Amino acid sequence: MSPPLVTLTSDFGMSDGYVATMKGVILSICPDARLIDISHEVPPQNINHAAFVLGTTYRHFPGSAVHLAVVDPGVGSARHPILLVTPHGAFVGPDNGLFSFVLSANGATLSEQLRPEAQALDSVHVNVPDGCQAFLLNRAEYWMEPVSDTFHGRDIFAPAAGHLAAGIPAQDLGSPLSRLRSSYFPPIIANAGRMDGHVIHVDRFGNLVTDLVLEEPVDLTMQVEIRGQRINGISRNYQSASGLLAIKGSH
Template sequence: MSFITLTTDFGTKDHFVGAVKGAIYSELADAKIVDITHEITPFNITETAYILKNSYKSFPEGTIHIVGVDSELSADNKHIAIELDNHFFVCPDNGLISMIASEIQPKKIVEINIHDRVESSFPVLDVFVQVACFIARGGNLTVIGKEIYEFKKLVEIQPKVNQTQTQIIGGVLYIDNYGNVITNISKKMFNDVGKGRSFKINASRYSFTKIFNKYNEIIGKDAKDSMQFDGEKLALFNSAGFLEISIYRSNLDTVGGASTLLGLEYRDQIIIDFFTESKPEYTPLT
């Protein structure tokens, strides 16, 4: 039996998550349901894309991912089912899939067409569950929809490089539970554009000229008291491969996080300038 994951902005206070799970179990009594998160900021598509990109690969091939964020059906927001990287995604066509599909081409995309039989103000419950369970039973995507070859692209997910290849213009993509600021600038883009040149990262009124490989590198080898570094700001590439601005051992209740202490918010601009040909203070992880 395939795993079915749930990623939504429903929260856990209301009945929505329980109703969706109940509907899945009614269709597939032996279903294996995993909550990725229900705490997406309401209607935040880029946050959804980031979390989904960095979680789906941990599941076995054949897993079906139901995504319920900004899922109300409209002429501009169709419902789609996608087979991609040996996984299935049942979601609105609002751009959230573009972060994954920017690197991996979908094998098949269909526009779900069962709405003629189901009129609903709660499509995750009434439509997405039916589609996910149909796929879990081995159903072919073309039975529940018409094959299409395009999906909506989310432009703000993609950072830009200027014509002279001396600057990357990115932005804040996500702020995590520690207040760390994750940008849309990948390690691959940094290395491809930077080509070993020195650099300066500009984030609000702060700048960084060094990128660490991990958080505790900021301590150094000779430090005797690591606590003296609590609250220090640093830049690193996180485990997902994106540039992150952090506060060492941040605590939102005491020290604070990078978002609050540095005044960085979702969609704020992050710029990397590259200079003369010299090696930066950064060694890519192997």
């Protein structure tokens, strides 16, 4: 039997001991766990960046994996510590939108009336998708005591991930939830041969990642316009054009 797999994503960086502390907590609960770092270089408190990184990575791991994510500017406040269980893995972290792309990929729908002024990536409530379960992590016997007001990654989230990896059922860790926080993804507007989308991520190379999906075969003659800048044609790779270019992503 393969050892349980736990991934870690955070904005903690590697110059301090925060990541190692969470790993130590997990291993003290589940010594057989295999720990994989997705990224700890998320820009500080950038929830949307972390959500994109996790959302484009988790599906390449086994469905039995536990994904621990801690980018938590609201730590110690009224925001909920949560567990989201999907057919493609379990996700532990704060209820602040970190799991937006996971929820969207599983068909989450809005649970509230959208504000007229809502913009892409604004925070909204969504229903827990069919086939998924969500839990409020409120069973203190599965925490590290005393619980710090500023390091729930160590005291609540890492213990939850460790207990899940050790085989504790998800429902033992907390109470069911019917809705969660997510970023808002506006619908793509398509009309008369034109599609209007949104920039949802900027990677470390400076690529602007949009929510537009290009199906194969890609029409290499299409034009792309962003804030008045027009790009004529779609490039197959970075060597096929000079200067600003548009290219189909590989996320």
